[in-house]
Amino acid sequence: xxEVILRMRRxxxxxxxxxxxxxxLVDVDLDVAPGELVAVTGRSGSGKSTLLNLAxxxxxxxxGTIEVDGRHLGDLGPRRLAELRRRTIGIVFQELNLIPxxxxxxxxxxxxxxxxxxxxxxxxAAEAALDxxxxxxxxxxxxxxxxxxxxxRVAIARGLVGTRTLLLxxxxxxxxxxxxxxxxxxxxxxxxxxxxxxLLVTHDPGWAAWADRVVLLRSGRIESVTERxxxxxxxxxxxx
Amino acid sequence: xxxxxxxLVLLADGPKxxxxxxxxxxxxxxxxxxxxxxxxxxxxxxxxxDGLVELxxxxxxxxxxxxxxxxxxxxxxxxxxxxVDHRLDARDELSMKLLLTLFAGVADxxxxxxxxxxxxxxxxxxxxxxxxxxxxxxxxxLLHLDRLILRAExxxxxxxxxxxxLPERRRRPAAVHEPAETEEVTG
Ligand SMILES: Nc1ncnc2c1ncn2[C@@H]1O[C@H](COP(=O)(O)OP(=O)(O)O)[C@@H](O)[C@H]1O
Ligand SMILES: [Mg+2]
Numbered sequence: 001x002x003e004v005i006l007r008m009r010r011x012x013x014x015x016x017x018x019x020x021x022x023x024x025l026v027d028v029d030l031d032v033a034p035g036e037l038v039a040v041t042g043r044s045g046s047g048k049s050t051l052l053n054l055a056x057x058x059x060x061x062x063x064g065t066i067e068v069d070g071r072h073l074g075d076l077g078p079r080r081l082a083e084l085r086r087r088t089i090g091i092v093f094q095e096l097n098l099i100p101x102x103x104x105x106x107x108x109x110x111x112x113x114x115x116x117x118x119x120x121x122x123x124x125a126a127e128a129a130l131d132x133x134x135x136x137x138x139x140x141x142x143x144x145x146x147x148x149x150x151x152x153r154v155a156i157a158r159g160l161v162g163t164r165t166l167l168l169x170x171x172x173x174x175x176x177x178x179x180x181x182x183x184x185x186x187x188x189x190x191x192x193x194x195x196x197x198x199l200l201v202t203h204d205p206g207w208a209a210w211a212d213r214v215v216l217l218r219s220g221r222i223e224s225v226t227e228r229x230x231x232x233x234x235x236x237x238x239x240x
Numbered sequence: 241x242x243x244x245x246x247x248l249v250l251l252a253d254g255p256k257x258x259x260x261x262x263x264x265x266x267x268x269x270x271x272x273x274x275x276x277x278x279x280x281x282x283x284x285x286x287x288x289x290d291g292l293v294e295l296x297x298x299x300x301x302x303x304x305x306x307x308x309x310x311x312x313x314x315x316x317x318x319x320x321x322x323x324v325d326h327r328l329d330a331r332d333e334l335s336m337k338l339l340l341t342l343f344a345g346v347a348d349x350x351x352x353x354x355x356x357x358x359x360x361x362x363x364x365x366x367x368x369x370x371x372x373x374x375x376x377x378x379x380x381x382l383l384h385l386d387r388l389i390l391r392a393e394x395x396x397x398x399x400x401x402x403x404x405x406l407p408e409r410r411r412r413p414a415a416v417h418e419p420a421e422t423e424e425v426t427g
Contacts, residue, residue, distance in 0.1 A: 228365040
């Protein structure tokens with residue numbers, strides 16, 4: 001068996017009770033291995049963010065088990081979970097959560113510094129990550145001096161910086177134009193090709209198709225899983 | 241369109257022989273449309289018959305070099321300035337399959353939708369991998385892949401829409417429980 005970084009088994013998440021009860025996630029089995037990018041797609045309300053938040057240890061499942069890097073999340077207390085989030089998990093949220101009083105580079109460096117990385121090293125890693133998302137010239141700007149798309153790229157750099165092995169992104173291409181979105185996906189893809197395990201949540205099948213596997217959710221259940229062909233078409237076969 | 245229009249456009253750039261036309265055609269289309277030399281000479285023969293090209297010279301290696309006639313030049317101008325008429329693609333196989341399924345009631349249209357969605361998603365994943373492996377400077381091939389990718393995305397969107405419009409869709413279980421059902425279930 002291949003090792004996996006994320007393993008979800010029969011995971012369910014229910015919100016509310018009685019007539020307000022919503023089964024946001026039902027019986028989900030999902031593995032993500034190093035080197036793999038997996039996309040979760042589906043309509044609005046199908047449970048994508050719920051799944052990502054569970055994988056990111058920001059929420060606990062109602063039923064089932066989740067393992068990250070070999071550790072059962074159910075066995076870990078808040079402190080160990082926070083440590084896991086800082087060291088192992090990189091998250092790009094649907095909401096950006098940038099700190100307004102910190103520059104772009106300081107925002108990106110923050111999770112590394114919190115984890116005890118030397119300030120200079122953290123700063124260098126942050127600048128490199130910002131450079132990769134095309135913001136090399138804006139490292140000293142504050143969030144309110146950046147456009148919406150640029151802020152989104154800062155949030156992405158912050159989520160992907162460092163050596164974290166489980167990368168989670170919730171609609172990271174949301175407000176971005178096609179080519180900027182492509183740059184972000186290339187970055188995520190290259191992190192996975194370099195050995196990270198990636199989980200990309202997007203309602204847009206066009207972005208989902210960047211992944212090795214696409215998991216389609218419907219009403220909280222996995223409806224289908226598609227993989228790339230074992231023998232992809234050659235350019236000549238794609239003739240007009 | 242056929243290779244006919246392609247050869248005419250390339251000849252508008254100056255007289256050329258068949259091998260050069262073949263090479264340029266493949267380069268221009270990012271190798272997306274390989275030709276064999278027989279097709280090229282057959283097409284040139286037809287264009288000559290129709291008065292759109294004529295023999296310019298025979299080069300030192302004995303290859304026939306063609307050039308556009310005045311009528312050929314007009315044909316190129318006409319083709320390049322005319323928008324592509326997609327109404328001609330109206331008999332799309334997937335549309336036909338779904339419409340006929342709905343009409344005849346011989347199969348579950350949602351099954352047709354689901355099968356196609358999975359196949360198109362796989363195709364889209366393959367296209368993206370090819371694009372990721374493409375040299376960013378290979379513009380013709382990138383543009384062609386973009387076109388194929390967006391066509392596949394449009395198909396996926398259309399399949400979602402088909403599903404939303406089908407009355408059967410409403411019978412699929414929703415995430416929200418009916419109150420009667422939740423009584424015996426404990427959170
Ligand atoms: N905190 C919450 N309380 C109650 N219901 C919630 C909560 N979060 C999500 N839901 C519900 O769970 C379902 C799945 O939501 P979500 O995971 O956000 O879907 P998606 O990200 O695919 O749009 C929806 O029906 C949503 O209304
Ligand atoms: Mg969401």
